[in-house]
Structures are given as C-alpha cells and as structure tokens.
Amino acid sequence: MTEQTVKKSSFEEVEEKKKGEDINPELFSCLLQPFPNVADPEYIGIRRLLLHRKAQSGVIRRKDWRCNGKVYVAYRNYISRPRNWESVLIPSHSSTPGNSGRWVSSPGPFSPLFDVDSWSSTREQQSSKALSQSASFNSIASDSDRQRKRSEAAYAFVGMHCIFDQCKAMVTVVKFGHMSSDLLAYGASDGSLTVCTVSEPASVIKHLIGHSKDVTDFDFTSNNQYIASSSMDKTVRIWEISKSLCIRVIYGVSSQLCVRFHPVNNNFLSVGNANREITVFNFSTGRIINKTVLDKEITAMDHDHTGQLLFCGDAQGSIHSISMDSHTGSLSRSHRTRSNSKHKSPVTTLQYRTFSLLARGPVLLAFTQDGSLSFFSVAPEVQGYLTQRCSLKLTPRQHSIRASFCPLLSLEKGEYIVVGSEDGSVYFYDLTRPSHVCVNKLQGHSYPVIGIAWNHGENLLASSDFGGTVIVWKRAKTDKERKDDHHLQW
Numbered sequence: 053m054t055e056q057t058v059k060k061s062s063f064e065e066v067e068e069k070k071k072g073e074d075i076n077p078e079l080f081s082c083l084l085q086p087f088p089n090v091a092d093p094e095y096i097g098i099r100r101l102l103l104h105r106k107a108q109s110g111v112i113r114r115k116d117w118r119c120n121g122k123v124y125v126a127y128r129n130y131i132s133r134p135r136n137w138e139s140v141l142i143p144s145h146s147s148t149p150g151n152s153g154r155w156v157s158s159p160g161p162f163s164p165l166f167d168v169d170s171w172s173s174t175r176e177q178q179s180s181k182a183l184s185q186s187a188s189f190n191s192i193a194s195d196s197d198r199q200r201k202r203s204e205a206a207y208a209f210v211g212m213h214c215i216f217d218q219c220k221a222m223v224t225v226v227k228f229g230h231m232s233s234d235l236l237a238y239g240a241s242d243g244s245l246t247v248c249t250v251s252e253p254a255s256v257i258k259h260l261i262g263h264s265k266d267v268t269d270f271d272f273t274s275n276n277q278y279i280a281s282s283s284m285d286k287t288v289r290i291w292e293i294s295k296s297l298c299i300r301v302i303y304g305v306s307s308q309l310c311v312r313f314h315p316v317n318n319n320f321l322s323v324g325n326a327n328r329e330i331t332v333f334n335f336s337t338g339r340i341i342n343k344t345v346l347d348k349e350i351t352a353m354d355h356d357h358t359g360q361l362l363f364c365g366d367a368q369g370s371i372h373s374i375s376m377d378s379h380t381g382s383l384s385r386s387h388r389t390r391s392n393s394k395h396k397s398p399v400t401t402l403q404y405r406t407f408s409l410l411a412r413g414p415v416l417l418a419f420t421q422d423g424s425l426s427f428f429s430v431a432p433e434v435q436g437y438l439t440q441r442c443s444l445k446l447t448p449r450q451h452s453i454r455a456s457f458c459p460l461l462s463l464e465k466g467e468y469i470v471v472g473s474e475d476g477s478v479y480f481y482d483l484t485r486p487s488h489v490c491v492n493k494l495q496g497h498s499y500p501v502i503g504i505a506w507n508h509g510e511n512l513l514a515s516s517d518f519g520g521t522v523i524v525w526k527r528a529k530t531d532k533e534r535k536d537d538h539h540l541q542w
Contacts, residue, residue: 239267324350365399472501
C-alpha cells in the first residue's frame with residue numbers, strides 16, 4: 053500500500069510539471085503508436101525515441117529555414133544535400149559562395165556564404181542540353197569531388213606577381229593593353245589615370261592627370277599608343293601615352309559612363325552617357341559622326357569582334373543590341389533584352405567573346421549591380437539577338453563591381469567567370485556546375501574588389517579595390533601549358 057502511494061504521488065508531481073508545458077505534438081504522436089502484446093517493450097521504447105528524434109529534427113530544419121528567410125529553394129537544397137556533405141566541403145573553401153549543398157545562417161546580408169543563392173537555366177538550355185557534359189542537378193558528392201580534382205589546375209594561382217598601391221582613391225576600372233601581356237592601366241575616383249608595366253621589375257610608367265571627377269571607363273587603341281577615358285566630369289579625354297599628354301577633350305552635357313574604340317576602325321569612338329545617348333565620335337577630329345538615344349542612361353558597352361554589333365547595358369538592367377556600320381559609323385537599334393529581376397539595377401559589365409564551348413558560338417557576359425550574372429549566346433546573323441543560356445544570382449553589390457570571362461581556361465574545361473566582391477575577395481565560378489559553382493577565391497584585398505582584368509596570355513589577373521590598391525595575381529600553369537612549353541624548348 054505504501055509503495056502504491058509513493059508511486060501515485062510521484063506520478064502526480066510529474067503531471068503537475070507537465071501542466072505548465074506545451075504538449076509536443078510529435079512526441080504525442082509517437083506515444084500513440086500501437087503496443088501489441090507480443091512486442092518487446094525495449095524495442096517499442098527505442099522505436100518511439102527514434103521517431104521522436106526524427107520528427108524533432110524536421111522541426112529544427114523548418115525553423116532554420118524560416119529564420120533565414122531563404123524560402124523553398126534554399127530549404128529544398130538543404131534537405132537534398134548528400135549524406136557525406138560535411139566531408140565533401142574543403143575546409144579552406146567552407147565559407148565561399150556556391151557551396152549551396154550546405155545551407156547555414158549568416159550574421160549579415162553580405163556574408164560570402166549567401167553569395168550564391170540559386171542556379172537557374174532557361175528552357176532553351178534544357179532543350180538544347182547545353183550542359184550535357186556537366187553533372188546533373190541531382191549529382192552525388194563523389195561526382196562533384198572528381199570535377200573539383202580535374203579542374204584544380206585551371207584556376208590555381210601561385211601568388212601575387214606585383215602590387216601597385218600609389219593611388220589613394222578608389223580604383224574604379226583596371227585594364228591590360230590590347231593584346232598585351234605586360235601593359236596595365238587603371239583609373240581612379242580622383243580623376244587620375246595610371247599606366248604601368250607588370251614585367252619585372254614592375255613599375256609605373258605614366259601618370260595621366262586631367263579629369264576632375266571619377267574615371268568611369270577607358271579603352272586602349274589597337275596599337276596601345278592612345279587611351280580614351282570617360283569621366284563623371286562630363287568629358288572624354290584622348291591621351292597619348294608616350295608623352296603623358298591629353299591631345300583632345302570632348303565635352304558633354306552629362307556624365308560620360310563608358311567608352312569603346314571600334315575594333316576594326318579605330319577612328320570611331322563610341323561613348324555612352326547619363327543622358328541616355330550613344331555617341332560615335334571621330335577620334336582624329338573629335339566631331340560627332342552619329343548618335344542614338346535609348347530609354348535609360350548607358351552604363352556599360354562592348355563591341356563584337358567584327359565591329360558590326362555594339363552591345364549596351366543601361367541603368368535598368370536591359371541590354372541593347374545595336375547594329376553599327378564600320379564604314380560610316382551609323383547606328384541602328386536592333387533588339388532589347390530586358391532584365392527579369394524585380395528590382396532593376398544598372399549593368400556594370402558587358403563582355404563579348406567570339407566562341408564558347410557552352411554555347412557553341414559567340415557569347416555575351418552581363419553583370420548587374422544587384423548581383424545578377426547572365427550568360428547569353430549571340431546570334432550575329434539576327435543582328436545580335438541574345439538568348440540567355442544560364443544565370444547566377446550573387447549577393448547585391450553596393451559598388452559598381454565588375455566581372456570577366458576566363459577565355460583560355462574555358463576553352464579547356466568548364467565555363468569560368470571571375471568576379472569581384474564586397475568582402476575583399478576575388479571569386480571564380482564555373483557555370484557548367486549545377487552546384488558548388490564557386491571553384492576558387494583569391495584573398496589579399498582589404499577593401500571591396502571593384503575592377504577585374506586578364507592580360508593577353510591569361511597568366512596574370514589584375515584586381516583593384518576601394519582603397520586604391522591594384523594586385524596582379526600570377527596563375528599557375530596547367531599540365532597542357534607545361535607540355536607546350538617543353539615542346540617549344542626542344
């Protein structure tokens with residue numbers, strides 16, 4: 053009788069404690085599991101415990117999903133990750149964007165873990181099977197491991213080749229000379245242009261002083277004797293590099309945002325401005341040859357290799373394909389590709405390439421300030437009609453950060469893109485990967501990386517930052533390049 057009283061009192065205490073707590077529905081459902089007479093009590097207890105833990109883990113996953121605000125796509129990627137996902141991630145790359153298999157919370161909106169939010173492809177890409185050589189979207193971890201090992205040599209770097217830190221203002225744009233491996237120039241927000249050589253010993257050749265506000269863009273002539281620069285001070289200046297002399301100033305009524313020499317006829321200079329105008333100037337005389345007006349201010353442009361097409365990006369993220377006569381310089385609007393983003397953002401980079409394995413033809417790279425990286429195939433026979441092959445959504449940028457193709461690397465394997473970032477790193481992405489698209493990152497800048505440029509041989513990569521530093525990185529040679537060098541020696 054006494055034992056029953058003690059058991060009853062202890063049971064009542066437990067019940068009183070549970071009154072103030074909410075009933076866990078998952079635990080309650082586990083306790084409602086049938087208890088057959090022939091079953092082992094220990095087996096039933098273990099089974100109930102495992103069912104409870106399974107239900108609890110689902111609750112935790114959904115809670116993390118809701119807290120991070122990444123909606124269904126992120127939760128789907130999180131729950132469909134490989135079983136050995138922890139061992140798949142390389143420790144040195146655990147914080148790089150693109151590791152979408154492991155989805156964790158981030159303390160801030162610009163954390164590199166959230167740089168890559170999703171991978172998307174168009175219906176045409178699926179129908180044409182442009183990515184048939186890459187792994188499927190449901191590829192297992194071992195496949196991604198093999199891809200990483202095969203392409204390591206393609207994006208490996210041996211370190212910094214040289215550093216230019218003389219500039220005290222943000223370096224807004226950096227470029228190598230036309231078909232040059234050692235001639236480098238960069239423009240800054242203080243209006244200065246600096247021309248350097250990266251051949252050992254690396255040194256500054258010329259300082260070009262004349263602009264009173266930010267240098268927004270510049271371009272070399274085909275012989276690298278002249279530079280045309282655009283600026284927020286509403287002028288375009290023509291520089292003779294050897295004499296450090298500004299030989300011509302073209303005045304405008306609004307900020308001049310981008311500039312390009314015609315690839316075939318260098319006497320034509322195309323300029324885009326904040327007044328929505330594309331103007332073709334005569335390089336020799338400075339006179340206007342032709343002009344056309346678009347819907348929004350022109351923030352980026354690039355020619356195709358023939359000079360018959362001019363691609364222009366505007367402040368709303370749209371890309372305009374414009375036909376250009378190489379003899380007369382006349383312009384005619386052909387097509388406009390609108391941005392699919394809800395929040396319209398200016399195009400910071402437009403870069404044309406004559407051939408891509410992914411598209412089996414000419415391609416165009418577009419990058420906008422909201423972090424949208426788009427890859428288009430170009431149809432020259434249809435006046436530059438663009439078809440989006442794939443896209444990548446990165447973290448929105450506060451600055452006009454630029455991106456670039458990796459042409460020679462992409463001819464061997466993958467489709468590599470290099471992009472600057474707000475966290476001071478340079479990121480490499482392979483667009484042929486359905487996941488883990490970030491294949492490498494370079495760390496060395498202390499400020500956001502703004503400009504990106506390859507030299508002609510693609511063995512050197514220049515990156516500029518908000519603090520005024522330009523770093524030239526040296527890429528490691530691939531096995532194929534070593535073999536070619538060995539054959540040349542013999």
